[in-house]
Amino acid sequence: MKLCGNILHLEGCCDYKSSKKFKFTSIPSKSQIKIDCSLLEKMDFSFAIFLDECLKNRGVSYELINANPKVLEIFSLIHSRKDFQIQIHKKNLLHRLGEWVCQKWIGFLDFLNFFGLFVFALLRTLFNPKLLRFRSLLYHIHTSGFKALPVGIVTCAIVSGAITLQGVLQLQKMGVPLASVETMAKLSLREMGPFILALVIAGRSASAFTAQIGVMRITEELDAMRVMGFDWYQFNILPRFLALVIAMPLLVFVADGASLFVSAVVIKLQTGITFAQYIERFYENVGIIHFWIGVIKSPFFGAAIALVGCYRGxxxxxxTQSVGKYTTLSVVNALFWIIVVNAIFSVIFTRFNL
Structure with missing residues (x-):
C-alpha cells in the first residue's frame, strides 16, 4: 500500500498481515481519499474489514476506483453489515434480577427432570435387582467411601479435640468438669462424627463425581452410551448414589469412635478424669439413641452429595472451562445441602425430644 496525495494505491496481494506494514496515521483524519485498485491482484475479506474499520475510526471517507467486481462485492458486504449499527444497552438492576430469576427457574426445572429420571431408574432397579451394576457399586464404595476414611477420621478427631477443649474449659469454670463427658460424647455422636465426615466426603466425592461425569460428557462417552441403548442413570448415577448411601453409616461408625477417643484424651489431660471414669460416666448418661441419630442422618448426607455431584456433572x-466451574459449584452446593439436611433433622429430633 502506498499513499500518494489523497489516493491510496493497493498493490499485489493484500491480506491481514500486509496491513500491519502500513501506518494509517499517515492518512489525515477527517479527510477524503480514493482507493486505487488497478494494481490489486488479490484481497481477502479480513483485510477489507481491517481497512474499513481503520479508516472509519479516523473519520476518513473513501471511494473505490478501478476495482474489479470481486473487490466491489467484498466492500458492499462490509457496508451492508448491521453489526456496526448495534447499540449496547446497559442492563439495569431490574433486568439483571429478572435474568437471575429466569436462570434459577430453568435450573430448577432441569433438576426436576434429572431427579424424575433418577427416581424412575432407582425404582426400576429395586424391582429388578439384576439391573444393578454390582461391580461398579463396590468400586465406588471403595473409592468414594473407604478411601476417604483416613482424612475423614483425622478431620473429625481434630475438630472433636478442639471443641472438647473449649467445652471442658467452660464447664470447669462452672465447677462441673464431669458433665463434660456426656456433653462432649453426645455432641460427638450426634453432630461432630456424621456432620464433619459428611463435609469431608462432600469436598472429595462431589467434586470427583462432577469431574468424572463431565469428562465423559466432553469426550462424548455419554452420547455413545445413548446411541448403544444404555441408560446413563443405570450405569453412572445409581452406583455412585447407592455407594455413598451404603458407605456413609459405616464411615460414621468409625468417625464416632475417633471423635470419642480424642474427646476422652482431651478430658483426661485437662481435668484428670481417667478412661475408666470416662467409660463409666459415658455408660450411665449417654444412651444408644444418640448414636442412632447420627447414623440415621448419614445416608441422607450421602444421597445429597451424590445427587448434587452427578447433576452438576x-x-x-x-x-474444559466448564469442568472447573461446575466442579466448584458442586462442592458448594453439596456443602449447602448437607447443612440444610442437618438442620432439618435437628428440628425433627428436637420436636420429638430425641
Missing part, C-alpha cells in the same frame, strides 16, 4: 458443556 451432567450440566458440564463441551469445554
Amino acid at each position: 451432567l450440566e458440564i458443556e463441551g469445554n
